[in-house]
Amino acid sequence: MTLVLGSEALGSNRIVHPTDLTLLSETAFAHALALTLACKGHLAIVHAADPDADRDPDWTSFPGVRSMLGRWGLIGPDVPRTAIAERLGIRVAKELIPAANPIEALDRLLEQKGCDLLVLATRARGGLARLLHGSIAEQLARRTDAPALFLPPEGSGFVDADTGAARLRNILIPVDGATPRDDAVSLALSLSDALGCQDALVHLLHVGPADQAPTVTVEAKHEARLRRANANGAVVPGIVEAAARIDPDLIVMATHGHDDVLDGLRGSTTEQVLRQAGRAVLAVPVL
Helix, strand or coil, X not given: CCCCCCHHHCCCCEEEEECCCCHHHHHHHHHHHHHHHHHCCEEEEEEEXXXXXXXXXCHHHCCCXXXXXXXXXXXXXXXXXXXXXXXXXXXXXXXXXXXXCHHHHHHHHHHHHCCCEEEEECCCCCHHHHHHHCCHHHHHHHCCCCCEEEECCCCCCCECCCCCCECCCEEEEECECCECCHHHHHHHXXXXXXXXXXXXXXXXXXXXXXXXXXXXXXXXXXXXXXXXXXXXXXXXXXXXXXXXXXXXXXXXXXXXXXXXCCHHHHCCXXXXXXXXXXXXXXXXXXX
């Protein structure tokens, strides 16, 4: 499935937000809700629980959709759940999946019901800790063809959880000759426009000789928003250093999976950037 932002796609987007029901997931939940409002889509809030958990779950432990919408000034305190779709044009569903293996269970759900965008909170892990414990967010994202938005625990992202306001001033997109990038650039521009951030600048970063930087094609109306940057040295440090200099609100990475057998310990380029840059990262699979 493909995430399409714009009035012609109202109701067609399915955004999935797996949650661990902790406060660490609140930032990711705010982003998932704001993006659902922007595309007038369907938000599925999913928790994979112990298989022996009570089959009649306490739904109050799930993120509070109406309380957050009320905090954002979009609905009043007495608005019934059924009125959200009518007033705001979105659908929201909460689902508890009893499962011994959360990744397998969530993967089956995505396969059965579809997903246009995953929104995930992730915990930064590196080296041996990552090899031993892994990251559910990263493992799940590898199993789907849908774009995945990662929110690191130390980063604030680009949606204010208190107000719902989006702030996308700078978007960093690393580009190279081996990975198709036009879809990633197009999605970044569409996402910023849908969130009301039409002035967001897109910084195309090439790590390597400047004369080898690939061409990126966008609609003529977006040309003025593009900026081109160059860095030398290794790819991941180059991206991380550029992020510190440009201060992007979002990094968008076109990705086609793991690069070699060392990635079990080292992680893919996208995962390394996610852990080291401390920014929201949108991974866009190349199919």
